[in-house]
Amino acid sequence: EETGDDENYEYGKVDFTEHSCRYCGVQNPACVVRCNVPSCRKWFCNSRGNTSGSHIVNHLVRAKHKEVCLHKDSPLGETILECYNCGCRNVFLLGFISAKTESVVVLLCREPCLSVNALKDMNWDLSQWCPLIDDRCFLQWLVKIPSEQEQLRARQISAQQINKVEELWKTNPDATLEDLEKPGVDDEPQPVALKYEDAYQYQNVFAPLIKLEADYDKMMKESQSKDNVTIRWDIGLNKKRVAYFVFPKEDNELRLVPGDELRLRYPGDATHPAWQSVGHVIKLTAQEEVALELRASQGVPVDVNHGLTVDFVWKSTSFDRMQGAMKTFAVDETSVSGYIYHHLLGHEVESQVVRNTLPRRFGAPGLPELNASQVFAVKSVLQKPVSLIQGPPGTGKTVTSAAIVYHMAKQGQGQVLVCAPSNVAVDQLAEKISATGLKVVRLCAKSREAVSSPVEHLTLHYQVRHLDTSEKSELHKLQQLKDEQGELSSSDEKKYKALKRATEREISQSADVICCTCVGAGDPRLANFRFRQVLIDESTQATEPECLIPLVLGVKQAVLVGDHCQLGPVIMCKKAARAGLAQSLFERLVLLGVKPFRLQVQYRMHPALSEFPSNSFYEGTLQNGVTINERQSSGIDFPWPVPNRPMFFYVQMGQEEISASGTSYLNRTEAANVEKIVTTFLRSGVIPSQIGVITPYEGQRAYIVNYMSRNGALRQQLYKEIEVASVDSFQGREKDYIILSCVRSNEHQGIGFLNDPRRLNVALTRARYGIVILGNPKVLSKQPLWNGLLTHYKEHECLVEGPLNNLKQSMVQFQKPKKIYN
Template sequence: LNKKRIAYFHFTKEDTEARLAPGDELRLRLNSSAYADLSGSDEAGWSAVGHVSKITANEEVALELRGGQQLGPWDINHGFQVEFVWKSTSFDRMQAAMRTFAVDDTSVSGYLYHKLLGHDVEPQTIRSTVPKHFTAPNLPQLNHSQVYAVRKALSNPLCLIQGPPGTGKTVTSATIVYHLTRQNQGQVLVCAPSNIAVDQLAEKLHKTGLKVVRLSAKSREAVASSVDFLTLHHQVRHLDTPDHQELQKLMALKDELGELSHVDEKKFKQLQNSTERELLTAADVICTTCVGAGDPRLQNFRFKQVLVDESTQAAEPECLIPIMMGAKQMVLVGDHCQLGPVIMCKKAAKAGLHQSLFERLIFLGVRPVRLEVQYRMHPCLSEFPSQSFYDGSLQNGVTLNERLYAGIEFPWPRPDMPMFFLNSTGAEEISASGTSYLNRTEATNIEKLVTYFLKSGVKPYQVGIITPYEGQRAYICAVLQRQTTFSHKAYEEIEVASVDSFQGREKDFILLSCVRSNQNQGIGFLNDPRRLNVALTRAKYGLIICGNAKAKILKAL
């Protein structure tokens, strides 16, 4: 179809350590001998680059190859190699942002410049019109600490907002942005390190009636998301106004034929660019990932007001990209008591790349505003995290009765406290990949608990299983697939995830598998208090921890 070649293939099982996502670039190679026989030439093999357009349910990968591929081994179906193409885009943009920060005086206001570098400056406030009602249209009513955070964010050039688990960070962020747009300071730039976080925020902002444009990377345009209708490429496609007729025609033609003539292509690019500019300029709010803020399409835009959500999960240079676009007022939302950015290179992490901008500013003495009312966990579940990580300042916005699960017979040791520690003494072992751990006894126990939950009437989508180890995650999935008590479908619907990937999410019931169980009582990954915090704060109604009590888990707790 339209001269785009799509290669379909399965990854062999041991490659699952590399998590593929749509948008990733891969290179497909065919070694020389197989190809030489085919083409009769002595070329040194064939290769093509493309991006993953989708991954089907049975883990088949669809790779859309780039460029018009006339010649190629289209009828050979084995002997291919696949390799990752390293994309430097995000790193180039981070470096560009740091360079801008160093040399360009106009990139950020003088006050913020000194604040970011930790110099002492006279405190400043911003003359803002304070709204009568803080709650934004179609968003939930704010509580006292959220109102305080919104007020602080509007009146200060630099505001850090710490949102512990379940305290309504996203709603607070959306409300702040809504009021920022009312200050007549031009457009507001809204960022977060991950696409999911940006989508959630864009969705909430759209509800308030603002004109939102969600700018996604070119390579992700084929990836479906919850806010497709807000994305720039979608809005360009569906502009049905007289002056955009020509662009619509060219698009239709391009879809039909796959390629346009040279003249048409040039015209199409020109029209597309001007339409994109027009839509971006008309928006109240532009939402993108931190790295996405460096997109060439935003090159000549300036944003005086910037909000970065989940900013504690972004490496500092990443966070600087959106700030270096003329920021005079910035709001960073996050929680440095939860997991920080993922840095693959140990050396870089040691050298300080693992510290987010949010965290560094706190160390420099910028006081964060803390959201204090949590709406997620049963009060007995929030007590430990509150004492251990938040100086006991977390208040409960939900009562015991709202978090009692009626109609489910589950033998909690104390009926009024839906939590317990299930001691399992089986040993840990190293997983098939050799880079992770699994624990068979724990996996079996988890499966028994899941079956018990399902028997007592809990729906599969209400249960989440989390573990710090990829090896255990894969093994639990395998154990659940072998189950026969309920339909396969039921077990498949139960989400099994790593603790790290579950940050920001919640389920009614959480089963945590600790995995580590050895002679010297090490507990590995759960040593990191921030990971422990995330693991213990995902459940709304009940939490079960599976582990070896002899290991130091109880000490950690």
């Protein structure tokens, strides 16, 4: 989703130093020696790790190599170990003896030099010959054994892996341990685990999954070329050329989002030369029109409106940053604190308390008062190096997060990094944190600088442009020149870039808090920043490697906020999803026994609407922070079957159909009834922006949009303003009224998407004032959770059928649920 300008940036640049142990990665010069066989020359350390011999001895024995050389920074300097007398270099024969009476020692070989009688005569004490290799390990005082810390942080290699890699080196001396794990093309990838021996194993598991997802994403996006596109030309406020066009959406999950890069092409004709230009999507209009801001304004065929082609330009940036973060996590010991390193890998670590003076009150200026569970979460989090906050729908996790960040920033441990996977969530957080009075910088991807943002004044690019001090006037002059002319002379451009970079740095460094997306945390502009305190919101919607990007910048205290009972990250590649890429770090930490602090008071839903979700997803712990009166929609005359319960399940028996694309579903009867419900809401005084229609299927979404605009009983424009979207894209948001169209109505097939309890949870918890669910109880009741929902509605006399103006309780029979959901 994030594209950036980091072509020249090298990810995970912290690399294996040449002399790191080829088995485990230990790189302390005092602990390593080099195999001196010319075809080998690999370095190994003197730790035993998980084997009976030290790594260097293991290598020498397995490879049948016998000579070694010490490191230049070791006490003896770069020295090939050899017999002082005969020059024999076989380390299996060498040992130290002391010369005569002084404390001078030399290496002497056991055969033949040690058994030469003449030496004895020369007063050498041959009885105390001390072999170089003792107990399958080099003498510890010659080649040091890495500390326990170093060993724990190193790759945990097994004897089996050693044997395998030594076997591999016989044919391919440059092979790495990663080559052992490389799956064949058709193999299922190795699934994710709960615990990992070390960060290398972690990387070995996740790197192939990210690669799979990246390949799939590339394939999907690059196949999105559209010919014969009709363009409407415009000029933006920044004088850049903008192309508007409709980019027909197929029934797949691919959606254009602001920041995406597209190429526009025209093949040329008699009066126009062939032309092409790339640009960034800056917005998507309500009419599903795409606005593309072109990078170059020259030569645009503005008098041509038809026959253009649009291609997707795929960028590997976000995937590169994930891979880079994993590499940094493995090879850079300072990337995260030792505690967090072991904690993330699932090692048992003695619990640690962060010793900070706690504030007297846990709220923050500019924010609403915190409730008891929020105060408890803030207080607890401030004292722990790693913590999870679970925020069920509407429980104020943004306010809680902002309060935590406020107190962290006041502790004076340097800048706090605040991230979330989505730009929307980052903006919301940035706004709340800024309200506390802290200095906030919102770092946007370069490709999104033209995308409008509710917190524009906090963005780095805006602050750079508006830092109006005299020292900066040079930058302003150049900026103006660039804006007017479109480009600068190469020397001016150089000056401009340098000034801009310096200003960006100055502004970023003076901020208390930096906010960006998780992927944005890998931006080269943050490359030299270190953050000891990191908060990640919506962390349950990020993949683990994505979450790692903001963490490997030196984190010592990490707070993950999210809700593992709502939807997780979207993984397009089924293979990667099956292998567990869709499981978030938050979830794995929960499975490892980290207990999240749960926020318990919800301020969104009418109490009647929160009852079922609370009981089904949160063990009944969700309390209502709003009363029935506060959610009574005065003046709205809608035919709720039970007046104090603004909810009903509207029984639908219409058939589902496969959509035109063949990959999705639609249900015409449900769509027609959605229109009737929408119209009734509108007639009763509800305005379009208060209504959301959600459905799990793209086929149905497109059909409803189309149906309402053609058949809506009221003004067409009203229906166009109503948001119709998938469950997934509604996560994190709310509407006053929600209409949920379930679509599936086939007795013999499953209910697909609706099977995921987390999706049902999200769907049921978007509405503040009222909800209408349309579906087929006969089909849905087979699934235990839906059976529970239907029973709940039936018990409250909210399961109805018939025309809207004459709803009657339905007597439809449920089916027995297949198996108990747990």
